[in-house]
Amino acid sequence: MSDRRLEIRDLHVSVETETGPKPILKGVNLVVNPGEVHAIMGPNGSGKSTLAYAIAGHPKYTITSGSVLLDGTELVELSVDERAKAGLFLAMQYPVEVPGISVANFLRTAKTAVDGQAPPLRTWVKKVSESLASMQLDDEFSARSVNEGFSGGEKKRNEIVQLDLLNPKYAILDETDSGLDIDALRIVSEGVNRYSAQGDRGILLITHYTRILRYIKPDFVHVFVDGRIVEEGDSTLADSLEETGYEKWVTEAGA
Amino acid sequence: MTTELHPVGSRAVADHPVPTGKEEIWRFTPVEKLAEFFDETLSRNGLWHHVEGISQNSQEPVATMGELDLGQSPRGQVLVPLDRSAAIAATKHAANHLVLEGTLTQPIRMTLTGESTDPTSDHLVIEAKPYSSATVLITYTGVAHHIGNVEILVGEGAKLTVVSLQDWEPTSIHLGQHEALVGKDATYRHIAVSLGGDIVRIQNNASYASTGGDIELLGVYFADAGQHLEHRLFVDHNRPKGTSHVDYRGALQGQGATSIWVGDVLIRPEAEGIETYESNKNLVLTDGCRAEAVPNLEIETGEILGAGHSASTGRFDDEQLFYLRSRGISEDEARRMVVRGFFAAILARIGIPDVEETLMARIDTELSSDKEK
Numbered sequence: 001m002s003d004r005r006l007e008i009r010d011l012h013v014s015v016e017t018e019t020g021p022k023p024i025l026k027g028v029n030l031v032v033n034p035g036e037v038h039a040i041m042g043p044n045g046s047g048k049s050t051l052a053y054a055i056a057g058h059p060k061y062t063i064t065s066g067s068v069l070l071d072g073t074e075l076v077e078l079s080v081d082e083r084a085k086a087g088l089f090l091a092m093q094y095p096v097e098v099p100g101i102s103v104a105n106f107l108r109t110a111k112t113a114v115d116g117q118a119p120p121l122r123t124w125v126k127k128v129s130e131s132l133a134s135m136q137l138d139d140e141f142s143a144r145s146v147n148e149g150f151s152g153g154e155k156k157r158n159e160i161v162q163l164d165l166l167n168p169k170y171a172i173l174d175e176t177d178s179g180l181d182i183d184a185l186r187i188v189s190e191g192v193n194r195y196s197a198q199g200d201r202g203i204l205l206i207t208h209y210t211r212i213l214r215y216i217k218p219d220f221v222h223v224f225v226d227g228r229i230v231e232e233g234d235s236t237l238a239d240s241l242e243e244t245g246y247e248k249w250v251t252e253a254g255a
Numbered sequence: 256m257t258t259e260l261h262p263v264g265s266r267a268v269a270d271h272p273v274p275t276g277k278e279e280i281w282r283f284t285p286v287e288k289l290a291e292f293f294d295e296t297l298s299r300n301g302l303w304h305h306v307e308g309i310s311q312n313s314q315e316p317v318a319t320m321g322e323l324d325l326g327q328s329p330r331g332q333v334l335v336p337l338d339r340s341a342a343i344a345a346t347k348h349a350a351n352h353l354v355l356e357g358t359l360t361q362p363i364r365m366t367l368t369g370e371s372t373d374p375t376s377d378h379l380v381i382e383a384k385p386y387s388s389a390t391v392l393i394t395y396t397g398v399a400h401h402i403g404n405v406e407i408l409v410g411e412g413a414k415l416t417v418v419s420l421q422d423w424e425p426t427s428i429h430l431g432q433h434e435a436l437v438g439k440d441a442t443y444r445h446i447a448v449s450l451g452g453d454i455v456r457i458q459n460n461a462s463y464a465s466t467g468g469d470i471e472l473l474g475v476y477f478a479d480a481g482q483h484l485e486h487r488l489f490v491d492h493n494r495p496k497g498t499s500h501v502d503y504r505g506a507l508q509g510q511g512a513t514s515i516w517v518g519d520v521l522i523r524p525e526a527e528g529i530e531t532y533e534s535n536k537n538l539v540l541t542d543g544c545r546a547e548a549v550p551n552l553e554i555e556t557g558e559i560l561g562a563g564h565s566a567s568t569g570r571f572d573d574e575q576l577f578y579l580r581s582r583g584i585s586e587d588e589a590r591r592m593v594v595r596g597f598f599a600a601i602l603a604r605i606g607i608p609d610v611e612e613t614l615m616a617r618i619d620t621e622l623s624s625d626k627e628k
């Protein structure tokens with residue numbers, strides 16, 4: 001099908017603040033084709049998480065204009081859960097603690113919701129346990145409350161467990177590498193690569209560090225400054241950013 | 256000396272004037288609906304009751320059920336009525352007397368069923384003998400205008416869990432006082448679960464007979480439109496080296512749904528080395544609800560390990576709902592999961608799996624009943 005892609009068109013987004021809406025995204029254009037890995041890099045506060053949340057439908061962010069098409073479906077008009085059912089996944093920069101809901105129950109409920117039917121019980125339990133193991137999380141993790149009392153790294157690994165089990169069409173990973181130790185970074189990267197190796201999945205990887213890009217090879221790198229993409233290139237762009245930083249674009253945006 | 260925090264009770268009905276609603280202990284309660292509960296001249300029968308788990312022989316472990324006349328020990332040794340209705344119930348007819356010895360692995364289940372709004376009252380004495388271990392589930396069902404007192408003696412080294420489940424029909428009114436005296440190194444857990452009824456108001460007190468006692472007062476309530484659910488706690492740290500932990504959680508939905516939580520903790524000068532924490536959390540599901548949370552901590556000695564309290568009343572956490580929904584879970588399902596999760600930590604302390612499951616199912620029903628209104 002020709003419209004198989006995640007397409008962000010001229011996206012403008014405001015965040016709700018106490019003093020009224022504040023524009024953050026100022027016309028984002030981006031196409032992620034199945035099988036591609038796109039990295040987004042940019043300074044703190046430039047709007048990367050805003051982009052991720054807005055696509056996922058977080059109530060705090062208002063899309064003032066533009067569109068997001070997932071395989072031809074307009075996401076902007078869908079509710080948060082409908083977007084997930086359409087095939088979108090967001091690994092959050094700060095995964096939320098949900099007291100009293102076990103990881104096992106959460107995973108099963110989510111899988112049932114995105115697939116429209118309950119997963120076969122026998123194979124499912126095994127799959128969950130394998131997925132946890134691949135992220136080096138104990139089986140007993142599944143009995144704990146979602147993200148409650150998890151270390152920073154455990155929260156991130158738990159996001160990748162969900163990526164693995166829910167197996168969405170497109171995944172946005174918001175700083176999944178932040179706060180990971182060296183071994184965890186490799187483990188998480190391997191998880192993302194397994195997902196990507198299916199060949200027809202699209203990844204939008206938001207990161208501050210080129211280190212993860214040694215494990216996960218991006219097809220494209222986008223520089224994100226002041227609510228828009230200011231530069232695009234291949235993986236070598238990430239390396240040159242390491243040298244030069246964002247100063248050049250930040251000064252331009254400020255001027 | 257009496258402060259607001261530790262009113263001294265009395266066994267004599269005459270010592271408790273008919274409340275006007277202005278009194279500190281009645282200021283949240285719709286007393287105008289309760290005249291019959293303060294009238295000592297009315298005749299009152301006990302509720303029909305059914306008990307499971309009573310022992311067939313006298314070999315330990317053993318649970319026996321008997322009766323205690325007015326003034327017959329240990330009746331009245333622990334429970335000192337703090338209000339007129341509790342005083343009336345304390346002095347009416349024979350009390351049921353449940354005695355627990357040894358390690359009882361199966362819970363004692365006592366069901367009290369009301370059949371009309373004629374005034375009724377009960378006074379139950381639970382006596383956990385030293386080093387016994389047991390769980391007692393008291394379930395109130397049906398239609399009743401009832402005053403129910405529960406007087407609890409927890410012997411040295413005993414472990415007792417009392418679950419009081421208020422599962423009344425919508426027109427029922429239930430007042431009552433629960434009061435426990437906790438022995439040396441004993442563990443006492445009280446879990447109040449209030450779901451049904453028009454008005455439920457329980458005064459729940461606990462104090463220590465010696466050192467090393469561990470008191471846990473837990474509660475779960477779900478107030479619907481027009482319902483008044485009031486839980487008043489009083490932990491009296493009257494001995495050194497005890498611990499107390501109060502944790503009540505409630506959900507409210509519908510016009511006029513009201514929950515009152517008053518948590519009084521008194522740390523007397525002699526209560527050195529104690530530790531206490533009390534918490535009340537309310538989840539407001541719709542407009543038009545009222546949740547009052549009044550924690551009171553009165554500390555008369557600085558020589559303690561710790562004392563704290565917290566109370567919060569809030570709506571659903573948008574971030575939690577977003578997180579669940581971003582995984583494809585529908586809004587309704589996400590809300591249900593959050594409410595279940597909110598109550599789960601408390602319900603899991605009951606320790607009777609079938610009861611925990613039934614209660615979770617009841618809470619699901621409460622949630623979905625909102626949709627039909």
Ligand SMILES: Nc1ncnc2c1ncn2[C@@H]1O[C@H](COP(=O)(O)OP(=O)(O)OP(=O)(O)O)[C@@H](O)[C@H]1O
Pocket residue numbers: 015016017018022024042043044045046047048049050051093
């Ligand atoms: N509630 C709010 N009130 C005011 N400003 C807000 C609010 N929420 C977000 N912002 C602002 O929106 C901008 C973009 O934030 P966003 O989290 O998208 O940045 P980011 O690029 O993800 O940064 P980081 O690299 O630090 O994660 C920031 O300047 C932030 O302060």
Ligand SMILES: [Mg+2]
Pocket residue numbers: 048049050093174175
């Ligand atoms: Mg961010």
